[in-house]
Amino acid sequence: MISEKLDAAIREVPNFPKAGINFKDITTLLLNPELSSDIVDAFIAELSHLKIDAIVGVESRGFLFAFLLANKMGIPFIPIRKAGKLPGETLKYKYDLEYGSAEVEVHKSDIQKGWNVLVHDDLLATGGTACAASELIQQLGAKVAGFAFVISLDFLKGNEKLAKYSTEIISLKRY
Numbered sequence: 001m002i003s004e005k006l007d008a009a010i011r012e013v014p015n016f017p018k019a020g021i022n023f024k025d026i027t028t029l030l031l032n033p034e035l036s037s038d039i040v041d042a043f044i045a046e047l048s049h050l051k052i053d054a055i056v057g058v059e060s061r062g063f064l065f066a067f068l069l070a071n072k073m074g075i076p077f078i079p080i081r082k083a084g085k086l087p088g089e090t091l092k093y094k095y096d097l098e099y100g101s102a103e104v105e106v107h108k109s110d111i112q113k114g115w116n117v118l119v120h121d122d123l124l125a126t127g128g129t130a131c132a133a134s135e136l137i138q139q140l141g142a143k144v145a146g147f148a149f150v151i152s153l154d155f156l157k158g159n160e161k162l163a164k165y166s167t168e169i170i171s172l173k174r175y
Contacts, residue, residue: 002042005035006150006173024151024175026061026122039172040068043148046170052145053115056080056106058133062121065150069120078110078117080133091139095132104129106136113141124149124171127158134165146170 009028016023029035043065054076057066063079070077083092083103090105111117119133124147134144146168152159152175159169 002038003173005038009035010151010173024123024153026064026150029150030064036065036068039065039150040072042172043069043170044072046172047118047146047148050118050145050168051116052118053142054078054111055118055120056111056133056137058104058119058121058129059085061123064122066120069148076110078106080104080106080136091136093132093135093139095128095135097128102129102132104132104136106133106140108140111137111140111142115142116145117142118145118148119165120148122150124152124158124162124169125156127156127161130158131161131165134162138165151175 011025011028013023013025052075055066055070056078057063059081067077083105086105086107088107091108092103092105094101094103117137119130121130130147137144144165146166147162149171151173152171154174162169
């Protein structure tokens with residue numbers, strides 16, 4: 001089962017980025033091409049009941065599996081980046097963090113009206129970044145088909161914030 005494989009491979013880094021936080025590091029997954037393929041296949045199996053026209057990946061670790069997944073599904077991959085990183089005409093969305101604020105953007109021309117778009121990131125914590133991505137998708141006239149995460153930190157209840165956009169929330173490994 002994929003959850004056990006992930007549990008064995010994910011590295012926990014204590015006190016990073018600050019004391020008291022046990023960081024779940026997915027870079028160890030990238031060292032194993034077979035496991036990376038298993039991750040993509042597990043997402044495809046979990047998503048098989050959804051109509052998905054495109055996948056957005058949230059900067060930066062969200063790009064890793066979102067691109068592989070979109071490629072294998074034969075649909076577009078769309079990056080959502082930190083503000084100021086995309087060269088074309090963009091739509092920006094500013095949101096609050098517990099220690100300040102952040103702003104993300106997407107090329108306006110990348111998401112088509114009426115599309116069903118999957119939001120992917122490596123980890124679901126409080127849900128702020130995934131909600132920001134969802135706002136961009138909706139402002140461009142598309143629908144959030146669902147969310148896909150490698151890891152979910154369920155105790156932070158990010159899935160509760162996401163439910164207003166879609167109740168289709170997939171996490172391969174839950175803590």
